[in-house]
Amino acid sequence: MDEYKTKEQLIEELAGMRQQIKGLEAAATAQRENKQREMSVVNFIINQIAVLEPHLKQMYYDYKNKMLRKSLKSCGQGCYFHGSITVLYSERLSIGNNVHINDGAFINATGGVTIGDNTHISRNLTLYSYSHNYGGKALPYDNTTIEKPVVIGKNVWIGMGANIIPGVTIGDGAIIGLGTVVTRDIPPLAIVGNQPPRIIKYRDEAHYEALEESGAYGGINGVPIKDKYVIMK
């Protein structure tokens, strides 16, 4: 009986298997090449979008800011609006000459806002010129508004991330420090900032040092990197 295969049979079988393996390898290579081709098309498109995106954004903001300028109560010569600027009730905003307003500004001009010549405003200003009426007929406030104009003088420099509440006047030549909340009138030439930070308490030093010593640093949202916190040492 043919319980045992002959040497020739085995060689033949082996050759067949080799052939099969070659076929599988060729198929895998073709699949990999296809995937690479697909990926390079996807990458090309993503790269093109990444290259174009800032230009498209810039074009969009330039157009939007041109429209904004036209909608203002008044706007002097040489004003420069950069990036995303939101002005509500822009017809109540008056701007002098050579005024710069930077990216991320949010100005609500309901109560009227005036900005003098040569005033430069850094990123992320928040300015309001009205409040809700919390003393009226509804909670937390009713549907009436309390308008309080904001006046910013000439030659003022407003640092990054300033907040200006309704009703304040900022004098000529003043400087508003980074992150300042302007809650009252600022005299001319004053340089202002809010109070120094208050230390609330301290971290537990031994706990801190133990984690630092073992190199236990969290990843995104503090999630362990791989399956352990310990990644460096």
Ligand SMILES: CC(C)(COP(=O)(O)OP(=O)(O)OC[C@H]1O[C@@H](n2cnc3c(N)ncnc32)[C@H](O)[C@@H]1OP(=O)(O)O)[C@@H](O)C(=O)NCCC(=O)NCCS
């Ligand atoms: C307000 C500012 C102009 C002051 O600069 P400066 O004259 O060099 O002041 P100093 O760094 O000498 O600081 C003087 C004191 O003011 C404090 N101070 C400075 N800036 C402050 C701010 N923005 N808020 C609160 N306190 C501030 C300092 O802590 C220091 O306090 P101390 O005397 O108790 O130590 C500056 O700190 C600032 O905020 N610049 C704006 C930066 C910005 O937004 N740039 C964007 C590009 S337009």
